[in-house]
Amino acid sequence: MVLHHYFYRLKCIVRDKQNMFWTLIFPIVLATLFNLAFSNLSSADNFSSIKIGIVDNEEYQSNTNFIQAMKSVSNSNQNGEENPLFDVQYTSKEEADQLLNNNKIAGYIYFDNGLQLVVKESGINQTIIKSFLDEYQQTSSTIMTIIITNPNVDVDNLISSVSNKTNYLKEVAVSKASPNNTVTYFYALMAMASLYGSFFGLNEVTAIQGNLSSQGARVNIAPTHKFKLFIAAMLAATTVHLFNIFVLLGYLTLILKVDFGSQLGFIALTCFIGTITGVSFGTFVSSFIKKGEGLKIGILIGITMVLSFMSGMMYDGMKYIISSNVPILGYLNPANLITDSFYALYYYSTHTQFFMDIILLCAFTVIFTVSTYLVLRRQQYASL
Amino acid sequence: MVIKVENLVKRYGDLIALDHFHMEVKEGEIFGLLGPNGSGKTTAINCILSLLKYDKGSIVIYNKPMLPDAYDIKRHIGIVMQNVAVFEELTVYENIDFFCGMYVKDKKTRRKLVEEAIDFVHLNDFKKFYPKKLSGGLLRRLNIACGIAHKPKLIILDEPTVAVDPQSRNNILEGIKRLNKEGATIVYTSHYMEEVEEICTRIAIMDKGKIIATGTNDELKGMINSGETVTVELLEIDNNRLEEIRNLPNIVSAEYIDNLLVVKSSKGKNNLIALMDFLKTKNVNVGKVYSEPPTLNDVFLEITGKELRD
Numbered sequence: 001m002v003l004h005h006y007f008y009r010l011k012c013i014v015r016d017k018q019n020m021f022w023t024l025i026f027p028i029v030l031a032t033l034f035n036l037a038f039s040n041l042s043s044a045d046n047f048s049s050i051k052i053g054i055v056d057n058e059e060y061q062s063n064t065n066f067i068q069a070m071k072s073v074s075n076s077n078q079n080g081e082e083n084p085l086f087d088v089q090y091t092s093k094e095e096a097d098q099l100l101n102n103n104k105i106a107g108y109i110y111f112d113n114g115l116q117l118v119v120k121e122s123g124i125n126q127t128i129i130k131s132f133l134d135e136y137q138q139t140s141s142t143i144m145t146i147i148i149t150n151p152n153v154d155v156d157n158l159i160s161s162v163s164n165k166t167n168y169l170k171e172v173a174v175s176k177a178s179p180n181n182t183v184t185y186f187y188a189l190m191a192m193a194s195l196y197g198s199f200f201g202l203n204e205v206t207a208i209q210g211n212l213s214s215q216g217a218r219v220n221i222a223p224t225h226k227f228k229l230f231i232a233a234m235l236a237a238t239t240v241h242l243f244n245i246f247v248l249l250g251y252l253t254l255i256l257k258v259d260f261g262s263q264l265g266f267i268a269l270t271c272f273i274g275t276i277t278g279v280s281f282g283t284f285v286s287s288f289i290k291k292g293e294g295l296k297i298g299i300l301i302g303i304t305m306v307l308s309f310m311s312g313m314m315y316d317g318m319k320y321i322i323s324s325n326v327p328i329l330g331y332l333n334p335a336n337l338i339t340d341s342f343y344a345l346y347y348y349s350t351h352t353q354f355f356m357d358i359i360l361l362c363a364f365t366v367i368f369t370v371s372t373y374l375v376l377r378r379q380q381y382a383s384l
Numbered sequence: 385m386v387i388k389v390e391n392l393v394k395r396y397g398d399l400i401a402l403d404h405f406h407m408e409v410k411e412g413e414i415f416g417l418l419g420p421n422g423s424g425k426t427t428a429i430n431c432i433l434s435l436l437k438y439d440k441g442s443i444v445i446y447n448k449p450m451l452p453d454a455y456d457i458k459r460h461i462g463i464v465m466q467n468v469a470v471f472e473e474l475t476v477y478e479n480i481d482f483f484c485g486m487y488v489k490d491k492k493t494r495r496k497l498v499e500e501a502i503d504f505v506h507l508n509d510f511k512k513f514y515p516k517k518l519s520g521g522l523l524r525r526l527n528i529a530c531g532i533a534h535k536p537k538l539i540i541l542d543e544p545t546v547a548v549d550p551q552s553r554n555n556i557l558e559g560i561k562r563l564n565k566e567g568a569t570i571v572y573t574s575h576y577m578e579e580v581e582e583i584c585t586r587i588a589i590m591d592k593g594k595i596i597a598t599g600t601n602d603e604l605k606g607m608i609n610s611g612e613t614v615t616v617e618l619l620e621i622d623n624n625r626l627e628e629i630r631n632l633p634n635i636v637s638a639e640y641i642d643n644l645l646v647v648k649s650s651k652g653k654n655n656l657i658a659l660m661d662f663l664k665t666k667n668v669n670v671g672k673v674y675s676e677p678p679t680l681n682d683v684f685l686e687i688t689g690k691e692l693r694d
Contacts, residue, residue: 215470222486223487224486381436
């Protein structure tokens with residue numbers, strides 16, 4: 001009887017085009033849009049050399065220290081760096097003005113009774129040029145002052161010691177995974193897609209509840225135990241939605257190259273638990289709210305969106321804000337727990353956080369399922 | 385006794401939907417539950433099926449109390465609901481197989497039963513159709529097939545012909561008679577008195593949650609004072625003659641509208657002959673003459689003071 005019900009519920013779920021769109025196609029479309037948006041975001045982080053001009057006049061040629069300094073940070077250096085700080089064009093002043101007006105260079109440097117910088121507008125590139133020149137002038141001034149006050153100083157050593165800076169901060173990676181701000185968005189998307197299983201849960205309860213559908217009334221008149229019907233319906237919904245979630249996971253990892261780490265077994269476990277949590281969440285809402293189906297769907301979408309937002313789907317910093325200020329909200333949010341599970345698998349080398357998340361998700365599932373069954377088992381209704 | 389309902393009371397807040405409702409259905413009969421919309425027919429059926437809670441009373445089916453978990457009783461019941469209760473995502477065959485499968489485990493037996501049900505409602509050409517592709521009449525037939533495929537001993541049909549074309553209606557009514565002949569006990573609810581008169585062996589008339597009369601078609605008509613209604617085609621008749629007709633013995637009313645004289649009489653013998661004799665003696669030229677016995681509507685009208693169709 002359970003198998004009979006299970007297979008027919010599978011057919012019903014798979015043929016429900018509307019729900020299949022929201023649970024399978026929509027997350028894939030959203031993931032694609034995320035990918036398009038974030039690929040531009042990461043390219044913005046890539047550094048490209050700042051194009052500047054240097055007016056090649058007599059005073060410039062006489063300033064060998066500056067020429068040396070520029071060589072060390074420009075495309076004319078000998079170290080062969082891929083992205084030197086400056087891409088320098090040596091020009092006349094008139095030509096430099098023209099290049100600046102045509103936006104071919106961010107600014108130009110020329111010597112006229114000292115170092116001069118000409119820019120057309122203020123921006124990051126102009127700030128970098130100015131910072132470089134300020135630092136050069138500061139260093140030159142320091143060296144000059146020392147030489148004047150102490151003529152016997154070893155100039156080479158002095159230049160070397162002033163130029164070489166010691167960094168007292170050391171960057172230590174918390175895991176083998178490389179830091180990536182965008183993965184949180186995709187993990188939250190996976191969480192949202194998992195919770196979309198609630199649409200299936202809602203439909204399954206409607207199909208077996210006599211006061212929610214005429215089909216449910218007919219099912220209730222049949223000599224079949226409600227628990228068997230409920231289990232078969234839950235299994236069918238979980239099967240289809242787990243397939244949907246694995247398709248999304250495959251799309252994210254194989255097509256969009258989103259990094260989920262290498263712990264495939266635990267990733268699959270997270271998908272499985274997340275799916276059951278999503279489906280049982282839908283059954284819970286459907287059985288407890290005695291209103292129309294449209295309102296229930298609206299409530300499910302609303303709750304899922306809020307939970308996904310709080311887990312960082314729209315703004316990755318939200319997850320951090322909540323865990324810093326109201327950590328209990330993070331633990332009460334199934335979407336956050338799913339996101340956090342993927343996050344823990346990706347970043348952390350231990351599984352403490354991961355198992356904590358999974359246990360909490362299981363607890364939510366048990367609460368949703370038992371509560372739903374307690375409502376469903378009441379087989380007589382006050383009204384139909 | 386197949387169904388015995390005693391003193392059933394069902395309230396929706398202040399509204400009493402069933403008011404000390406009594407009903408007895410015997411084995412092998414087609415029992416009609418006739419009443420206007422909102423009289424409580426569907427509520428009574430839902431209580432009998434243990435879908436609805438009720439405030440008072442008892443329901444016994446096949447000599448056992450009917451409860452939500454009375455699976456041994458439920459397996460002998462087939463229900464055809466007022467609303468079409470099928471799944472849009474399943475084909476005609478799959479819908480029947482799904483509901484039949486809730487009663488019959490064996491696949492081979494089930495396949496045979498499903499085919500028989502499809503044959504019974506003449507849906508052989510539509511097996512692979514989805515419900516949304518079916519017309520209203522075909523959809524009703526599918527609804528019936530889903531309810532009867534497991535060959536239940538007791539079949540409850542709750543207004544199965546609502547919004548159905550005449551051809552499908554005749555098809556459904558013929559089918560119900562056949563099911564009864566094959567041994568099923570039928571409970572049939574409707575607000576169409578013609579259908580109930582046509583197929584039911586015993587009828588209960590309901591109003592405001594109460595059974596107001598029960599009996600066979602003839603027994604119910606015998607309970608009232610109304611006799612036949614005679615309709616006579618006349619080219620003309622003056623008001624004096626009409627008044628004279630109204631004063632004849634046993635005549636309740638006489639109206640002349642659109643060249644038709646409609647005369648209603650009270651219960652009694654030879655009312656038609658007396659009227660025709662009167663018209664002949666007064667040299668009134670008579671066209672066609674129709675005589676109708678009292679209907680269930682007359683029964684309802686006389687008991688409640690309102691039309692069944694109101």
